[in-house]
Amino acid sequence: MGYDPGRDLRWLLLRPWVLIARLLVVIWQLSSLALVLVVQGNSSNAQVQQRLGRRILTTLTDLGPCFIKVGQALSTRPDLVRRDWLEQLTQLQDNLPAYPHGIALATIEQELGAPADQLFEVFPDYPVAAASLGQVYKAQLADGHWVAVKVQRPNLPTILRRDLVIIRLLAVLSAPLLPLNLGFGLGDIIDEFGSTLFEEIDYRLEANNAERFADLFARQPEVTVPRVERLLSSQRVLTTQWINGTKLQERQALEARNLDPSALIRTGVIAGLQQLLEFGYFHADPHPGNLFALSGKTGPLGHVAYVDFGMMDSISDSDRLTLTGAVVHLINRDFTALAADFVSLGFLNPRADLEPIIPALEEVLGGALGDNVGSFNFKAITDRFSELMYAYPFRVPARFALIIRAVVSQEGLALRLDPSFKIIRVAYPYVARRLLAGDTSEMREKLLEVLFDREGRLQLERLENLLAVVENDSTSPDLLPVAGAGLKLLLGPEGSSLRQRLLLTLVQGDRLHTDDLRALMGLMGRTFSPRKLVSGMLAKLTLQPA
Numbered sequence: 426m427g428y429d430p431g432r433d434l435r436w437l438l439l440r441p442w443v444l445i446a447r448l449l450v451v452i453w454q455l456s457s458l459a460l461v462l463v464v465q466g467n468s469s470n471a472q473v474q475q476r477l478g479r480r481i482l483t484t485l486t487d488l489g490p491c492f493i494k495v496g497q498a499l500s501t502r503p504d505l506v507r508r509d510w511l512e513q514l515t516q517l518q519d520n521l522p523a524y525p526h527g528i529a530l531a532t533i534e535q536e537l538g539a540p541a542d543q544l545f546e547v548f549p550d551y552p553v554a555a556a557s558l559g560q561v562y563k564a565q566l567a568d569g570h571w572v573a574v575k576v577q578r579p580n581l582p583t584i585l586r587r588d589l590v591i592i593r594l595l596a597v598l599s600a601p602l603l604p605l606n607l608g609f610g611l612g613d614i615i616d617e618f619g620s621t622l623f624e625e626i627d628y629r630l631e632a633n634n635a636e637r638f639a640d641l642f643a644r645q646p647e648v649t650v651p652r653v654e655r656l657l658s659s660q661r662v663l664t665t666q667w668i669n670g671t672k673l674q675e676r677q678a679l680e681a682r683n684l685d686p687s688a689l690i691r692t693g694v695i696a697g698l699q700q701l702l703e704f705g706y707f708h709a710d711p712h713p714g715n716l717f718a719l720s721g722k723t724g725p726l727g728h729v730a731y732v733d734f735g736m737m738d739s740i741s742d743s744d745r746l747t748l749t750g751a752v753v754h755l756i757n758r759d760f761t762a763l764a765a766d767f768v769s770l771g772f773l774n775p776r777a778d779l780e781p782i783i784p785a786l787e788e789v790l791g792g793a794l795g796d797n798v799g800s801f802n803f804k805a806i807t808d809r810f811s812e813l814m815y816a817y818p819f820r821v822p823a824r825f826a827l828i829i830r831a832v833v834s835q836e837g838l839a840l841r842l843d844p845s846f847k848i849i850r851v852a853y854p855y856v857a858r859r860l861l862a863g864d865t866s867e868m869r870e871k872l873l874e875v876l877f878d879r880e881g882r883l884q885l886e887r888l889e890n891l892l893a894v895v896e897n898d899s900t901s902p903d904l905l906p907v908a909g910a911g912l913k914l915l916l917g918p919e920g921s922s923l924r925q926r927l928l929l930t931l932v933q934g935d936r937l938h939t940d941d942l943r944a945l946m947g948l949m950g951r952t953f954s955p956r957k958l959v960s961g962m963l964a965k966l967t968l969q970p971a
Contacts, residue, residue, distance in 0.1 A: 427623055428589070430593060430612070430619065433590050434590050434593075434594075437587060437590045437591075444587075444591070447588070447591055450488075451595070452595075454484050454487065454488055458480060458484045461480060462477060462481075465477060475509050477510060481496070482496070482513040482517065485517065486521060488588075489584060490557045490585060490622075491585060491589060493517050493521065494557055496514050497517050497557065497710075499514055511841075515713065517557070520554070520555070521555045521556060524555070524560065526551060529552070529576040532577065532579070532661055533574070545565060545566060545657075546564075546565045546567045547565035548562065548564045548574075549563060549564065552576075558626055558735070559575045559576055559577040560576060561573050562574040564664075571667035572654055572664050572666060573668070573732075574657070574662065575662070575663045575664075577661040577662070582623070585623065585626070589615065589622070593612055596612065596615055597612050617826045618826075621827065624736075625735030628661060628662060628663040629658070629659065629660050631663055631733075631735045632653045632655065632658050635651065635665065638650050638706070638708065638731065639652070641700075645696075646721075646723050646728070647692050647696075647723045647727065648692070648696050648729060648731070649728065650731055651665040651730065652666040668717050669719075670717030670729075672713050672714065672717060672718075673689060673693070673729070673842065674713040676842045682718075682720075683720075686842040686843060688722055688726060689718050689842070690843060690851075691851055692726045693711065693716060693835060694839065694848055694851040695726070695851060695855055697831065697832070697835045698851070698856075700831075701832075702745055702749050703745075703859075705740045706737065707737065707738060707739075707827075708737060708831065709736040709738050709831045710733065710735075710736040710834065711831060711835050712834055712837075712838065715733045716729055717732065738828070740828060743769075744770060746867055747769045748770070749856060750762070750871055750874070751763060751770075752852060752856045753875055754766060755853075756890055757875065758787075760784075760790070761783055764783050771822035772821065773818060774818050774820075836848045854894055857894040858895055860872045860891060861895065869922065873922060876888055
């Protein structure tokens, strides 16, 4: 079941009739599509663009699962793909041609040991959705509960192995001709893609992933994960609780059901940040077909349900903490520390001279952030970084391929629902609140790093930056929880290191630094004045649903 590029290449080379026939089909279809796009892509005629969108959809669908996966990734990027084409590409998520129903029934019987009509009280004659790797049926159990039964397409391992070899060959051969400076080969990207695809087609792994993901969000009512029916699941059949929801695809469809797109986006982004920065385990494919809007709200957060846990990945504790620190360094515009973060994450060589890189980072990120953190746009920054890669020794570590995909997909989904959305408007307050609460040892350590410089001096302007980010968060204006969490940290047993550092700062150099103490008390008084706390609570009440 596993992906091995060397083994798979040898396997296909021993079958030249398969290799040559498929290679000719792929080259012919892609070349024909590229020619049509070059000739007609700049047309201002809406009908021509719709026709091109259908041509792209048809080509990727005809080429099969590997190419459909590429199209699915593009379908989440309204800033990369014309809207005319985007409407067609969204059909790749779960609106593909179904394979014969009889094959699905045979797979169920082979995998689960009994016919579908014996295992389920009701089993339909057609699927409700067909995707790149399988199709889904809405069935009913004997106890009355409705379930989603995902049945894998036939012969998938052979198809994937064949196409991944061909895609890798074409990519490696064409890489020198492409204007890319990724810091590693296209082959590495495809190997990561291939490994993930082969994990996706083992539904036993997906069941494990779903249950692990559900445990992480068990105490958060705004995130729902469908329950796995283990007795009705196997390697090629997966049965889970049926989710009654609305796809996070079109704003009009959500509003027609009295659902708040902004609240749903906020939940999706915060859940994504939790996965990356708290849990270290994340859903790498949050496209609109895998996220559903549910009724109800928890404060400013809408309710969403995740489905399809085939593409998951983990991030190391070291990388997770460094990413959190990088966001903090962005808040504080500390580009020297940010350059060090890039070294730690592997985006810069440890031997690289950071002196010329720091001003370049400030130009790219500082200019993008400006005075308003909400102006940050992930896509715009990645575009600028691609320019930096030519002049500076940046590279993208292979282990970040799925992380970048997840973040880009999440932002793309949000942009579909709200073209003015900026992901950092949610990310900054989230990280700032976590730091100020100091609810874990790692967050307390990171807070100390932010508040004190290397000589142990209090950096009051950094604390002021963090508080300003929280205070200006229009989605959650109530400062009382921040004040309570900070007071609990300062006075509680977990705050001993913070109290010690503050004391050392105030008596540094054998004298009492009352100026720092007065400035700190003044900042606290201004930020947490009774008037601000009351107005924050009132604003929060107005945000609550009627």
